[in-house]
Amino acid sequence: MVRPVRALGSGTHHQKDRSNMFSRKRAIASMALTVVVSSVAAPAFAEGGFDSYMSGWLTGIKTRNWNDNNTDAASTSFAARACSYQTGRDVASIAMELNRNDTYTPDEHYGEKTLSCNNSTLTTVAWGNPGKGNFDMTLKKIDGQVTSYNGKLDVTQTRIKY
CATH class of the missing domain: 1.20.5 (Single alpha-helices involved in coiled-coils or other helix-helix interfaces)
Structure with missing residues (x-):
């Protein structure tokens, strides 16, 4: 026009x-x-993280690994919601261990942390900031036991932040 x-x-x-x-x-x-x-x-967010689940786990099984470039001061944490044995019986707690995967030396372990399983909300444990490296976590105990006498573990939701 x-x-x-x-x-x-x-x-x-x-x-x-x-x-x-x-x-x-x-x-x-x-x-x-x-x-x-x-x-x-804007609030500061952790460098990374991912949600997943566990199906048919026994102690000794590891999560997938991830690289933490240590570009922040965020704590490394694990959270879980709705833990049960595959038989349907509820699991009260699980223990996870944080591991740094070193190439030429034995892996560095940051100790195990036990968290209570809750069916409605995520419960979280944290290890602080372990620095830069390649990490994974290992399931160490189910209901306080290294050997599960009640079957394999299922967890509806897990969350790892780093």
């Missing part, structure tokens, strides 16, 4: 265009400021 040409001194139409231009500039500046403030005020 072609707009008719008006003389600069013709008054209100020119002023209206000018005020719209300033309104647009203010709106753009406001959006840019919002983006900057949002990015500065």
Whole structure:
């Protein structure tokens, strides 16, 4: 659509265009400021993590491994929800061990942590920040026992953060 040409001194139409231009500039500046403030005020997140589950586990089985580049100060943690034996009986607790997988030396173990299993919420255990490396976790105990006399373990949801 072609707009008719008006003389600069013709008054209100020119002023209206000018005020719209300033309104647009203010709106753009406001959006840019919002983006900057949002990015500065955003909470710090852990470097990484993943959700998974356990099906048919016995003690000694390991999670998948991951690389922690130690780009943050986040603690390494394990969380679980809804633990049961494959027979359907509830599991009260499980113990996990954090391991650093070293290439030329024996793996470094950070100790086992026991967490109570809850059917409705994730319960979490943490090891602090172990630094940079390749890690995994090992299932060490089910209901306080190294050997399971009640069958294999199923866990509906697990979460590892690092």
